[in-house]
Amino acid sequence: MFYKKPLLLSNDFASKSMPLCHLRQLIDMGIHITPSEVNINVFDFTDFEGSFSLWECFSASLFQFMSRLDSRFNIELVLWENVPLDTNLLRAWLDPLIKHGIEVTNCKIRYSSSLGFVPSRNTEPFNDYKIIEDTGAMSVENLHLNFFGPSEICRQLSPQKPCINLDSIQYLDLSFNQLTDMDLRSIQFPKALKELNLSNNSISVFDSESLPFETLSELKILDLSNNNIMRLDICSPRDQICSSVQVLNLSGNFLSTYSPLFGGPLFSGLQEIDLSHNLISQLSGFTESLKRVNLTGNYITKQPEPSALCFSKNLEVLGIDRFLVDALYETENTQPSCKA
Numbered sequence: 569m570f571y572k573k574p575l576l577l578s579n580d581f582a583s584k585s586m587p588l589c590h591l592r593q594l595i596d597m598g599i600h601i602t603p604s605e606v607n608i609n610v611f612d613f614t615d616f617e618g619s620f621s622l623w624e625c626f627s628a629s630l631f632q633f634m635s636r637l638d639s640r641f642n643i644e645l646v647l648w649e650n651v652p653l654d655t656n657l658l659r660a661w662l663d664p665l666i667k668h669g670i671e672v673t674n675c676k677i678r679y680s681s682s683l684g685f686v687p688s689r690n691t692e693p694f695n696d697y698k699i700i701e702d703t704g705a706m707s708v709e710n711l712h713l714n715f716f717g718p719s720e721i722c723r724q725l726s727p728q729k730p731c732i733n734l735d736s737i738q739y740l741d742l743s744f745n746q747l748t749d750m751d752l753r754s755i756q757f758p759k760a761l762k763e764l765n766l767s768n769n770s771i772s773v774f775d776s777e778s779l780p781f782e783t784l785s786e787l788k789i790l791d792l793s794n795n796n797i798m799r800l801d802i803c804s805p806r807d808q809i810c811s812s813v814q815v816l817n818l819s820g821n822f823l824s825t826y827s828p829l830f831g832g833p834l835f836s837g838l839q840e841i842d843l844s845h846n847l848i849s850q851l852s853g854f855t856e857s858l859k860r861v862n863l864t865g866n867y868i869t870k871q872p873e874p875s876a877l878c879f880s881k882n883l884e885v886l887g888i889d890r891f892l893v894d895a896l897y898e899t900e901n902t903q904p905s906c907k908a
Contacts, residue, residue: 575603579622580611595633605640605673612680614648616657623664631668640673647679652720659731662706666731671707675732677724679715705733712741718751725756734758738786741765749773763789767817775801776834781811788812793842794820800828802835810836819844819862827852844887856880862887 577591594601613619634641647653665672711732713724721742727734737758747755747769757764761784771778774797781787790813797818810833818826823846829835830853837857845865854861858880864887879886 572602572604574605574607575601576607576609578607578609578611579618580609591630595629601633603637603639605642606634606637607642607644609644609646611646612648613645613661613677614651614653616661619645619661623661626664631664631670635668635670641670642674642676643672644674644676645678647677653677653716653724655724655729655731662731666704666706672709674710674712675706675708676712676714678712705730707733707736709736710739710741711737714741714744716745718745718747718754721745721747722751722754722756725758727756735760737761739763739765743767743769743791746770749775749778752778757784759783760786762786763791765791767791767793767795769795771795771797773797773799773801776809776832781809781813781834785812789815791817792821793817797821797823800826802828802832809834812837814838815840817842818846821846823848825850825852830855854879856882858883860885864889 575591591601608622610619610622713721716724725734734756735758738760740758740761740763742755743765747766749771752766752771757780764779764784764787771792772795774792779787779790798821800823813835814837816829816835816838819842823843826841826843826848829838829841836855838855839857840860841854841858842862843866844862848863848866849868851863851868859882861879861883862885866889868889
């Protein structure tokens with residue numbers, strides 16, 4: 569039963585979740601359950617009385633069952649609109665998982681604006697809980713924080729007594745938080761990050777000081793798509809630093825040029841770049857390490873210089889509009905060293 573299939577546990581009766589009482593009975597009967605993943609989804613988490621009552625349905629055998637699983641363990645918490653997330657309450661809610669040593673693969677916390685509606689009810693402060701202190705922090709591999717806003721994001725990622733172990737986070741999704749380029753300087757990013765999603769925010773300028781590349785030595789994938797980026801400022805002396813970024817997504821912005829990206833060593837190890845759907849009107853050179861380039865959906869109407877159409881032999885995929893195909897074909901015939 570549930571062999572390699574997802575197991576959903578939720579307080580939303582409209583979902584296809586399994587009643588906890590039934591799951592406890594199966595476990596107590598010794599029935600072997602090997603789900604592909606375990607998902608705990610809490611709808612309206614800021615109805616704290618209802619959220620905390622979820623743990624009342626868990627037994628010791630159920631916690632033991634979850635701690636023995638090799639399957640992924642995922643949590644999704646949907647928060648009430650305009651009700652701040654109390655970190656003490658979040659710590660108290662996570663405490664049973666922390667005490668039983670359950671490691672979480674994906675933790676998604678988002679406000680209900682993503683659902684398109686907010687149920688109508690009056691919220692009252694929930695005081696019937698014990699403040700949890702020094703119980704440690706929950707290990708999370710992938711953390712999603714969406715629809716919070718800049719100040720709340722800074723507060724949730726503060727290293728002061730975090731309820732989530734920031735050092736364990738490898739993927740961080742901060743999309744849809746109205747973050748600006750100045751807000752990025754105030755966020756304390758986890759140092760072990762391998763992938764950072766900053767898409768769908770309000771970033772207008774991106775430079776080497778936007779992110780602490782010196783401390784993000786493991787960062788391989790950076791998503792800045794669907795922002796308001798109009799300028800790349802990566803030409804100061806400080807930019808002698810090198811990042812470990814291999815994949816950069818700048819699609820859906822307002823860039824007219826991309827040459828500053830390759831004016832220094834910051835992105836010298838870049839292997840893939842997405843510049844589609846910008847305002848780029850002229851081609852310029854790329855770094856030798858690039859393997860995949862996407863330039864579709866831009867405004868390149870002028871015949872590029874032959875030197876701009878010379879790509880490294882490492883290039884495997886090039887996404888371009890029809891106008892450039894003929895130019896590349898002609899360049900390839902006249903300059904065999906260039907690769908399209």
